[in-house]
Structures are given as structure tokens and as C-alpha cells.
Amino acid sequence: MSALAISPARLAGLLRKEFLQIVRDPSSILIALVMPIVLLLLNGYGISLDAKDVPFGVVDENRTVESAGLYQSFANSPYFKPRLYLDSQSAEAALLRRDIDGYVVLRGDFSRRLAGARDPVQLAVVVNGVDANNARIVTGYAEGAISVWAAGRLAERGTRLRQVINVENRYWFNPELRSANFIVPGLIALIMTMIGALLTALVVAREWERGTMEAIMVSPATMTEILLGKLAAYFVLGMASLAVSVGLGIFLFQVPFRGSFGALILISAVFLVLSLAMGLLISTIARNQFVAAQLAFLTTFLPTMILSGLLFDIESMPHWVQAVTRVIAARYYVSSLQTLFLAGTVWPVLLPSLGALVIFAAVFLGAALRRTRRSLE
Amino acid sequence: MWRRIRALIVKELLALWKDRKTRYVLIAPPVIQMILFANAATYEVTGVALGVWNEDRAHIATELLHRFEDSPAFHRIATFDNPDAAAAAIAGETVKAVLHIGPTFSADVLAGRPATLQLLLDGRRSNTALIVEDYAQQIVDQFSRERLAAAGITGGIDIENRAWFNPNFESKWFILPGLTVILTTVASLLITALSVARERELGTFEQLLVTPLRPMEILLGKTAPGLIVGFIEANVIAAIAVYGYGVPFIGQILLFHVAIAIFVLSAIGIGLVISSIAKTQQQSILGVFLFLSPAIILSGFATPIANMPRWSQLLTYIDPIRYMLVVSRGVFLQDISWSLAWDQLAAMAAIATVTLSYATWLFRRKLQ
Numbered sequence: 001m002s003a004l005a006i007s008p009a010r011l012a013g014l015l016r017k018e019f020l021q022i023v024r025d026p027s028s029i030l031i032a033l034v035m036p037i038v039l040l041l042l043n044g045y046g047i048s049l050d051a052k053d054v055p056f057g058v059v060d061e062n063r064t065v066e067s068a069g070l071y072q073s074f075a076n077s078p079y080f081k082p083r084l085y086l087d088s089q090s091a092e093a094a095l096l097r098r099d100i101d102g103y104v105v106l107r108g109d110f111s112r113r114l115a116g117a118r119d120p121v122q123l124a125v126v127v128n129g130v131d132a133n134n135a136r137i138v139t140g141y142a143e144g145a146i147s148v149w150a151a152g153r154l155a156e157r158g159t160r161l162r163q164v165i166n167v168e169n170r171y172w173f174n175p176e177l178r179s180a181n182f183i184v185p186g187l188i189a190l191i192m193t194m195i196g197a198l199l200t201a202l203v204v205a206r207e208w209e210r211g212t213m214e215a216i217m218v219s220p221a222t223m224t225e226i227l228l229g230k231l232a233a234y235f236v237l238g239m240a241s242l243a244v245s246v247g248l249g250i251f252l253f254q255v256p257f258r259g260s261f262g263a264l265i266l267i268s269a270v271f272l273v274l275s276l277a278m279g280l281l282i283s284t285i286a287r288n289q290f291v292a293a294q295l296a297f298l299t300t301f302l303p304t305m306i307l308s309g310l311l312f313d314i315e316s317m318p319h320w321v322q323a324v325t326r327v328i329a330a331r332y333y334v335s336s337l338q339t340l341f342l343a344g345t346v347w348p349v350l351l352p353s354l355g356a357l358v359i360f361a362a363v364f365l366g367a368a369l370r371r372t373r374r375s376l377e
Numbered sequence: 378m379w380r381r382i383r384a385l386i387v388k389e390l391l392a393l394w395k396d397r398k399t400r401y402v403l404i405a406p407p408v409i410q411m412i413l414f415a416n417a418a419t420y421e422v423t424g425v426a427l428g429v430w431n432e433d434r435a436h437i438a439t440e441l442l443h444r445f446e447d448s449p450a451f452h453r454i455a456t457f458d459n460p461d462a463a464a465a466a467i468a469g470e471t472v473k474a475v476l477h478i479g480p481t482f483s484a485d486v487l488a489g490r491p492a493t494l495q496l497l498l499d500g501r502r503s504n505t506a507l508i509v510e511d512y513a514q515q516i517v518d519q520f521s522r523e524r525l526a527a528a529g530i531t532g533g534i535d536i537e538n539r540a541w542f543n544p545n546f547e548s549k550w551f552i553l554p555g556l557t558v559i560l561t562t563v564a565s566l567l568i569t570a571l572s573v574a575r576e577r578e579l580g581t582f583e584q585l586l587v588t589p590l591r592p593m594e595i596l597l598g599k600t601a602p603g604l605i606v607g608f609i610e611a612n613v614i615a616a617i618a619v620y621g622y623g624v625p626f627i628g629q630i631l632l633f634h635v636a637i638a639i640f641v642l643s644a645i646g647i648g649l650v651i652s653s654i655a656k657t658q659q660q661s662i663l664g665v666f667l668f669l670s671p672a673i674i675l676s677g678f679a680t681p682i683a684n685m686p687r688w689s690q691l692l693t694y695i696d697p698i699r700y701m702l703v704v705s706r707g708v709f710l711q712d713i714s715w716s717l718a719w720d721q722l723a724a725m726a727a728i729a730t731v732t733l734s735y736a737t738w739l740f741r742r743k744l745q
Binding site for chain 2 (some may be wrong): 025027028030031035038039042043045046051052053054055095096097098101122123124125126127128129130131132133134135136137139140143147168169170171172173174175177178179181182198202203206286287288289290291293294297298302303306307309311312313315316317318321335338339342343344346348349
């Protein structure tokens, strides 16, 4: 019996079996169609790094027109919802209770120093640093609000040299800097990983666990046919959830799609085959569902979440972690999706990624086949 | 009765421990996640690949460019002389940002006219773009202020920033106390959710039912491994964070332990509910995943709850992880007092009571 001989009739039979299995256990359909929707809705709306209406204290020990003006500058900023405190102790207590994210202190001699001193007036901005990222953003916004106020004040007094240099920022591909435009393409990569690797790993591990794998093996079907049948069935399921996710991304989240669908389908198909192969490999190694689930999380879900550039910037990671990301297949898929959605079909970005994905797919497919065959002997 | 429960607990722990692969996945994933997360999960941006398109040869432009080159945030890697080359470099992801200095820049600055710089950013990664923009603004502001001071303009403002509890804005200090909670949740939830489902799938659950054990005793026995493993895991990970990564732990360890115990109970309650509803392990794992991913996203682990839309902010109130994160970050970084932690503890206790009672009810009903 040659492992490479493929009989269309047997393959059709296996495919029918796989589809029946999918239809009869609703959890597979749930993973393939409901999970993308849940994940996209939650992450698309839930993840936002843009702070707005930050509760921020203004400690006004000065009580003059000048200090009221600075308070107003915070009130006018879209980023802040200022609260007035008359002494630093009460602002400090509010910071500890997490009622406010930070505060600025205007001392009693604020306006006097402002009027007289040659040296710049010192202002203290205190933020709650527990959430380091948020703290940094809030600090930047507070400096901005204070600068706006200071510039306005200088302008009123007729100083000609207001601000020497303006920076004009232009954001390409995402002019309004919508978080969703950046997160949704990454999420689609996450969903494809889950469908491909987690679902396949679980399904095949269950067959091993229940002993039904051996039952199929003693049938006339060859190993190649068995694996092809599984791959084909879950490939169809995966492409269906790609369609659902991309549809949701474009129509619900209004993420622009500037690339070509042909390129999207090509790259996604390669990535899906790769994920399926990883799933097969995991299931053959694990042989039980608990271990398979953990392994799938560890080798596919987490790297996609952390090391693919989905959320965190790869270039900012330490060099050894950057080197690790080169062998994370999702990295190439995330970058391709972000480019396809926001920039267009930019082949200089897409081609190297596609090449890397093809190589990974070949390696994992080969390893999965070898490993499954060997486990027979 | 206690002897029977103890025997069951020993059996459960043995079932977890005796399988080499299960043992491995209980220990290795948390350790690997710890190392990866601690190093990779950072919102800090350093060494941004910067391209420069400078049309101004005067010294002020050069001086400003030096400021960018000296900053650790930027790394100048390309120079362009036309907009098309700059555009291609951004589209092809060779550079993250291009600084464009127009031909009249130096002349404008010298004449006291407002001068304009252009920063072109790759918006595909909107968060990075925002941070890069902030860095550029700081460099330019500093440059402006120094020029103003040199020109003798007074009435300027000097802002002194202080970040409490985390003076250097260390991402690790924020991520690791949170990660301690997340990894503990995953371990205790998965162990609990799969224990009943696996026995049911393999048919050993019926065997358990015909033993002298009463349903309540079985339930208690199924609760214990999650609690024990979760508690140990929380302590081990916290220790790694403190001794391996130098995160301070300045609060009371007793408060941390009490909070972890209550929190793990609430997670176990959820695990038991999933376990009682699911018919197979696959459904259990799916249930765990369907609970965990929104629970983690809505907990405030990675992004602040305050930035979420109103409806999802309301959802966060039924998420036990939300409360445990406050306590964990509180005891690590700010020596939170019992009275400040009280609300969080009470909320977690309420969630634990509800989920455990519901699980008991489901479990009893299933048996009848």
C-alpha cells in the first residue's frame, strides 16, 4: 500500500465523515462561526488605548484668575474631566482611591511667581504610575493642556515669539488613528490561528484519546487520505470564518480594505494550511485533549497575541525576542493583513511574508505527516 | 466524611500529576509566558526607524536633526530627497516615520515666524504612531523652549513630572502583577472545568458516583485541586516577578493570600459551571475559552477600563479578574490597605458565592 496513492472515492467518504462530525458536534461550528464574531466584537470595541475624559485633579491653592484659567484649559481639553481640589492632601487621597488618575498642583504663590519671576514657574504633575502606559499617555496630555494655556497667555500679553516650531502630524493609511483599523486585521490572524490550530488539535486529539484514530487506520484509507480529509474539512471551515471575520471588519467596524481579495485569499489559504498542520502535529504529540489544548495555546495562541505585532511593537522588543518573532508564522500574516486592509496590495511587503509562510507550511505539513506515520509503527 | 473527601482530593491531584505531559503543561506554560510577557509585552517604543527628508541645509535644521539622532527613541536609517521615495519607504515598512523639513524652516525660525515641521507616520499601527508622535513633540518642544530661553523670553512654565508607585513608568511593574492573576486564573479554571468533563467523557464519572461519596463531597473534591494549584501558582509567579524581574512587593502578603483564595474560588465556581454544562472536553475547553478571552480583555489587564465604551464598562463589574487586578497591583506597588481593598474583596466574594451555588445546583440537578 503506497502512502501516496489517493483514491477519490475513499477521500470523498472521509470528507463526508468529517463534515458529519462537524455538523453533529455543535462546538466545532461554534468555534468556527460564533467565536470570530464574539472575538471581533469584544476586542474591536473593548481594546482602546486612546484615553479620553481622564479624571484629573487640579489642586488650586492660588484661587486667582490665572489658576482658574489653567483649570479651564483642562476642562476644554477632550482628554480630561478635571476635578477641583483646594489642597494637595485631598487630591492625594483621591489618587489613592483611584478616583483620579493624576493631578497638577498650583501653589499659593503661583500667580505671583508667574507675574514676576524671570525663571520659569515650576508646576508639579503627579500621576498614578501603576498603569505605566496609561500614566505616560496622561502625562503627555497634561503637558499638552498646560502648554496650550501657557501659549494662550503669552499670546494675550502680545509676545510675538509664541511657539517657535509647530509639528504637523500626518498619519498615512489611518488618518484618524482608529484603534479598530489596527486591531481588527490582527484579530483576524488570531481567529485563523485558533480555527486552524486549536480546533484541529482538539478534534484529532479526541480521536486518539477515544481510539477512533486506530479504527480509521485499519480501514483501507491511507494515512495521506485520512490527513487530507481532515485538512480539507477544516480548511473549508476556516475559510468560512475568514469570510465572516473580513465581512464584519469591513461592514461593522468600517475598516477600509484597500488590497485585492485575490491576495487576501491566497495568503490566508497558505496561513490556514500552516495552522492546520500545526494543529495536526500538536494533536499527534499530545494524544489527549487537555494537553493538546494547553500546547495549542502555548505554541499558537499566545505567540500570535504577543509576538506577532498584533498588539505590541516588534521593533521595541529586546533583540533576542525579536529573533524569536522571526519563527512565529503569525507575524508574517499579521503584517500582510494590516497592509492589505490599510495600505493596499504592496508586494514588497507581501511577497517576503508569503514566501516565509509557504516555507513554514511545508515544514509543518512534512513534520505532521512524518510524525503521524511514525506513531503508527 | 473528611477521610473520603481527602481520598478524593489525593486522587484528583494524582490524576493531574501522574501524567507526564499534564505535569509538563501545568509547569512549562506559565514559566514560558512569564518570560515572554515580561520582555515582549511593552508599550514602550524605542529605536523607531526614522527616515529624513530635509530640504533645508541651514544649521537650525541640522541642529534639530541631531536632537532626533541623539534620542534613544529614534534611529535614523534613511535619507530621502523626494516625496515618492519617502512614501515608498513607509508603505514598504522600511521606516515607521519620516521627518520632513521644508526649505523655509530655518528662515522662518530666525525671522520669528511660526515654522512648520512635518512628521509622516505609518498609521497601520495606530498606537505606535501615537507614541512616536509624542516623542517627536517632546524633542521639538524641548528645542523650542531652549531657543525661547536663549532669546530671553520669560513667563515660561517648567513642568516637573512625578509618577507615584512607578517612578520610571516601567511596563513590567504593570504587566507582571497582572500576569500573576491571569496565569492563576487560566490554571485553576482549566483544571476545574476539565476534571468533570474528562471523567464524564471517559465514563469514570459513573464509577465515582457509585462510590460511597455523596454529591457534595465529590464537588468539594473537584474544587480542591484548582484551589491548591491556583494558590501555589500565584505564589510562584509572584516570586518570579519579585526576584527575577525586580518588581517591588511592598504590600501585605496576607492580604494578597486572602484575596487570591477568594478570587480562585470564584474562578473555580465558573469552571464548575462550565464543567456541568459541557458534555465533552472539547465543549469544556471551548467554554473556558469563551469565558476567558472576554474576561481578560475586559479586566483592565492590558488596556484601561476607563477607555472602553460605556456598555463594556458595565460588563466589567461581573468580571472577577477586574477586582483581583486592583488588589494585586495594589499589594505589589502601593501597599494598599485592607480598607481600600475591602470593596474588591467583597465583590469577589459575592461572585464566588453566586458561581459556586449555581454550580452546586447544576451539579445536583444533573445527577437526578
